[in-house]
Amino acid sequence: MSAPLTATGPLLRFTARRDRIKLGIWVGALFIFVPYMMTAYQTIFATPEDLAPLAAMLANPSLTLFTGPGYGLRDIDPATLEHQVIFASVYWLYMLIMVGLMNVMLVSRHTRLEEQTGRAELVRAAPVGRMAPLASTLILALIANLLVGGLTAGSLIAYGSDATSSLLIGTATAGFGLLFAGVTTVTSQFTAFSSGGSGMAGAVLAAAFVVRGVGDMAAGPDAYGTWISWLSPFAWAQQTAPFVLDRWWPAALLYAGAAVFIGIGVVLASRRDLGSGLVQPRRGRSTAPAWLRSPLTLAWRIQRTQTTWWLVGLALAGLMYGSFTPAMVEGVDALPDLFNQLMGGVEGALDGYLTLTVTMMRVTVAIYVVIAWQRVASEETDGRAEPVLATDVRPWAWLAGHAVVIGVASILMLLVTGTIAGVFGGMIDGEWGLVPDTIVASLAGIPAVLVVLGLAMALHSLAPRLVGIAWIPVIAGGLIEVFGDLMQLPNWARQISPFEHTPSMPAEEFTLAPFLVQAAVAAALAAVALWRIGRRDIPGH
Amino acid sequence: MTTVIETTNLTKTFGRTVALDELNLTVEAGDVHGFLGPNGAGKTTTIRILLGLIRPDSGSATVLGGHPIRDAVELHRRIAYVPGDVELWPQLTGGEAIDVLGRLRGDGDRSRVDELCERFDLDRTKKARTYSKGNRQKVALIAALASDADLFILDEPTSGLDPLMEAIFQEEVRALIARGATVLLSSHILSQVEALANRVSVIRDGAIVETGTLDEMRHLRRTTIQATLERPVDGLDATPGVHGLTLTGGRLTMEVDGEHIGAVMSRLTDAGLTSVVAHPPTLEQMLLRHYGEATTR
Ligand SMILES: Nc1ncnc2c1ncn2[C@@H]1O[C@H](COP(=O)(O)OP(=O)(O)O)[C@@H](O)[C@H]1O
Numbered sequence: 001m002s003a004p005l006t007a008t009g010p011l012l013r014f015t016a017r018r019d020r021i022k023l024g025i026w027v028g029a030l031f032i033f034v035p036y037m038m039t040a041y042q043t044i045f046a047t048p049e050d051l052a053p054l055a056a057m058l059a060n061p062s063l064t065l066f067t068g069p070g071y072g073l074r075d076i077d078p079a080t081l082e083h084q085v086i087f088a089s090v091y092w093l094y095m096l097i098m099v100g101l102m103n104v105m106l107v108s109r110h111t112r113l114e115e116q117t118g119r120a121e122l123v124r125a126a127p128v129g130r131m132a133p134l135a136s137t138l139i140l141a142l143i144a145n146l147l148v149g150g151l152t153a154g155s156l157i158a159y160g161s162d163a164t165s166s167l168l169i170g171t172a173t174a175g176f177g178l179l180f181a182g183v184t185t186v187t188s189q190f191t192a193f194s195s196g197g198s199g200m201a202g203a204v205l206a207a208a209f210v211v212r213g214v215g216d217m218a219a220g221p222d223a224y225g226t227w228i229s230w231l232s233p234f235a236w237a238q239q240t241a242p243f244v245l246d247r248w249w250p251a252a253l254l255y256a257g258a259a260v261f262i263g264i265g266v267v268l269a270s271r272r273d274l275g276s277g278l279v280q281p282r283r284g285r286s287t288a289p290a291w292l293r294s295p296l297t298l299a300w301r302i303q304r305t306q307t308t309w310w311l312v313g314l315a316l317a318g319l320m321y322g323s324f325t326p327a328m329v330e331g332v333d334a335l336p337d338l339f340n341q342l343m344g345g346v347e348g349a350l351d352g353y354l355t356l357t358v359t360m361m362r363v364t365v366a367i368y369v370v371i372a373w374q375r376v377a378s379e380e381t382d383g384r385a386e387p388v389l390a391t392d393v394r395p396w397a398w399l400a401g402h403a404v405v406i407g408v409a410s411i412l413m414l415l416v417t418g419t420i421a422g423v424f425g426g427m428i429d430g431e432w433g434l435v436p437d438t439i440v441a442s443l444a445g446i447p448a449v450l451v452v453l454g455l456a457m458a459l460h461s462l463a464p465r466l467v468g469i470a471w472i473p474v475i476a477g478g479l480i481e482v483f484g485d486l487m488q489l490p491n492w493a494r495q496i497s498p499f500e501h502t503p504s505m506p507a508e509e510f511t512l513a514p515f516l517v518q519a520a521v522a523a524a525l526a527a528v529a530l531w532r533i534g535r536r537d538i539p540g541h
Numbered sequence: 542m543t544t545v546i547e548t549t550n551l552t553k554t555f556g557r558t559v560a561l562d563e564l565n566l567t568v569e570a571g572d573v574h575g576f577l578g579p580n581g582a583g584k585t586t587t588i589r590i591l592l593g594l595i596r597p598d599s600g601s602a603t604v605l606g607g608h609p610i611r612d613a614v615e616l617h618r619r620i621a622y623v624p625g626d627v628e629l630w631p632q633l634t635g636g637e638a639i640d641v642l643g644r645l646r647g648d649g650d651r652s653r654v655d656e657l658c659e660r661f662d663l664d665r666t667k668k669a670r671t672y673s674k675g676n677r678q679k680v681a682l683i684a685a686l687a688s689d690a691d692l693f694i695l696d697e698p699t700s701g702l703d704p705l706m707e708a709i710f711q712e713e714v715r716a717l718i719a720r721g722a723t724v725l726l727s728s729h730i731l732s733q734v735e736a737l738a739n740r741v742s743v744i745r746d747g748a749i750v751e752t753g754t755l756d757e758m759r760h761l762r763r764t765t766i767q768a769t770l771e772r773p774v775d776g777l778d779a780t781p782g783v784h785g786l787t788l789t790g791g792r793l794t795m796e797v798d799g800e801h802i803g804a805v806m807s808r809l810t811d812a813g814l815t816s817v818v819a820h821p822p823t824l825e826q827m828l829l830r831h832y833g834e835a836t837t838r
């Protein structure tokens with residue numbers, strides 16, 4: 001009888017070595033989250049009196065979707081309120097999302113992606129146990145989660161937080177990560193493609209986010225969550241109520257859940273063949289449809305599935321943001337000035353909230369642009385572009401086909417989300433003039449998004465592997481838009497953000513000049529890319 | 542003779558595709574066993590079952606006296622494998638990949654690896670991302686050949702190699718046999734199998750349609766004969782075993798089944814044979830005969 005775990009140790013070392021940079025960045029970024037938030041908040045909300053109105057606003061039941069069940073935010077005694085309580089009841093949620101994503105990608109890339117590429121076949125043909133690749137991946141995930149949890153607890157303690165509560169946060173964070181390592185182990189069994197498994201696990205994460213939010217909202221101002229909340233693993237972390245109740249048993253649910261999912265994953269994995277899914281791939285059509293005959297339509301066929309899901313997701317996000325408009329408007333007036341600036345730096349809270357929504361949507365659409373363009377880059381690095389370019393399709397036409405598809409899709413996304421946000425804004429006090437205003441505001445983000453597209457194209461025309469650099473302005477821009485006022489960044493530093501250059505509408509007036517300048521920059525980048533792509537080598541596979 | 546690989550009625554389906562249909566394959570120790578068949582015949586599927594990577598729907602397989610799945614780890618210590626489609630970790634160099642694979646086997650032999658890299662002319666310091674298909678294949682081949690395995694399972698191992706490298710590959714395989722190893726060599730390249738294999742199994746549509754030594758199989762096959770005669774022969778095309786008789790400019794061309802060759806030759810001699818050319822059947826013709834009759838699936 002062969003031990004199914006034979007060679008887990010060597011595989012673990014091998015996997016860890018290959019992943020040291022990616023995983024190092026994840027763990028490092030999650031590690032600085034707590035020190036960053038604590039420092040920023042201690043600067044802005046220097047006294048408990050500054051903090052109390054924020055807590056009051058965040059306690060509004062309609063906002064719980066973006067925060068948590070509300071422990072620590074109600075019946076606040078301004079004399080004792082501490083920043084770490086705000087962290088635990090509000091910002092921890094975002095850390096959990098990131099930890100979840102880290103685990104989804106980690107497990108998917110070291111199990112299903114290895115099988116999909118055939119590298120797992122080389123490994124498994126060696127004297128390596130059946131379950132060793134999965135086991136080594138899960139041990140690596142365990143180590144990463146313990147590191148993140150430990151560093152989080154450590155930095156909270158370093159900022160003077162209660163040690164038990166800090167450890168509870170660390171423990172629950174690690175447990176949440178492990179749970180999603182388990183979920184991804186299960187979802188990765190279904191299809192032969194890593195994008196299928198990670199997509200499904202990502203959908204579970206999103207659904208868990210919404211379920212917890214809806215459950216907590218239904219609880220109203222006097223309760224902390226309902227039975228619906230408890231269906232979501234987010235509740236199992238947040239219901240530990242650190243600094244308030246310090247309950248350990250909900251965190252135990254995370255670990256139990258992780259064990260159950262990993263168990264199911266192992267059983268499913270042992271029932272299927274290496275490289276195949278539990279679901280056999282469907283057969284498709286035997287001939288291409290008549291419309292599939294140009295670089296443009298081929299680009300659409302390649303981007304279609306991903307783009308459609310993004311559009312659906314963004315529309316749902318628009319609905320969500322929109323439905324919280326009333327609560328935001330009521331709560332925001334009580335905030336200290338500096339925080340008020342976050343909402344657009346204006347008096348009108350409604351305008352401010354709509355502006356924030358529009359900005360967030362611009363950033364999200366820019367994220368879509370980068371992800372979609374990374375798909376284009378992989379077309380080339382994986383050798384799928386080569387046979388296309390070997391026909392009489394010019395490289396610039398191939399690039400332009402993808403650019404048009406992604407550009408048009410991102411404009412459509414801005415239009416849809418702007419419309420949804422505007423309709424909700426207009427419903428508040430019958431100011432229907434807000435609807436066209438918000439749509440225009442959203443569309444005013446077009447040049448900013450197109451600059452990102454142009455940048456991705458230009459990077460691609462240098463080398464497809466450089467496309468990832470386009471993440472920098474998008475992530476930095478997103479952070480600057482949300483936290484820029486808090487960080488009190490100098491003006492020049494804010495110029496990194498592509499979203500800084502067009503006016504923050506509807507709070508600010510539309511001005512044509514920056515709109516045109518940015519559009520011109522986007523066009524210039526695209527033109528350079530189209531000119532350059534035909535003059536460089538297409539790397540072979 | 543001991544049997545190294547034995548499969549009995551191996552059947553495997555993927556959805557509605559029948560990849561293997563009651564496949565019976567036997568490989569004896571010390572042989573280079575050619576596993577010959579066109580694309581999609583089921584060679585890779587068979588090999589992946591032998592390695593315990595996938596399980597058959599029905600039927601059984603025994604490898605080195607063990608069960609492919611239950612005894613996988615012990616068996617894999619004694620088996621070296623080169624997949625048909627080698628994928629490596631893009632950020633590792635070829636040399637690193639060879640070492641990793643060797644260490645997972647636990648028998649990495651440094652000087653042997655050096656020698657093989659030299660022979661196959663592999664630049665080990667390049668990242669695998671920059672390798673061509675042939676170079677990726679060389680990495681897997683070197684890792685396999687450097688091992689002290691008893692059984693080598695090679696799935697179309699030279700499909701990306703040039704003729705010079707293929708010649709070196711053939712020398713290396715002969716060296717393996719000389720030290721008593723067994724080789725299962727899957728291929729759709731006939732010349733390679735002819736050059737190395739002493740036994741051949743031909744697979745078509747998931748079943749073995751022919752198996753034996755090359756000589757045995759030649760007996761079953763048609764020899765092409767071209768002859769010039771002094772006198773015409775009557776009814777030659779009605780003679781048992783004669784196919785496709787043509788006459789051009791006094792020169793007869795025909796195909797003759799192996800078991801009738803003697804009878805046909807004596808009739809030709811009686812008619813005053815002045816010149817004769819006989820071609821042994823190539824595997825190409827054997828395959829053509831099999832696959833020419835294949836119904837499309
Ligand atoms: N994972 C799989 N899913 C679906 N069909 C498969 C899979 N693997 C092999 N097949 C099918 O099984 C048949 C045999 O394939 P294979 O064993 O790879 O043939 P060969 O190696 O002889 O070219 C082919 O029709 C192939 O399409």
Ligand SMILES: [Mg+2]
Pocket residue numbers: 581584585586625696
């Ligand atoms: Mg094959």
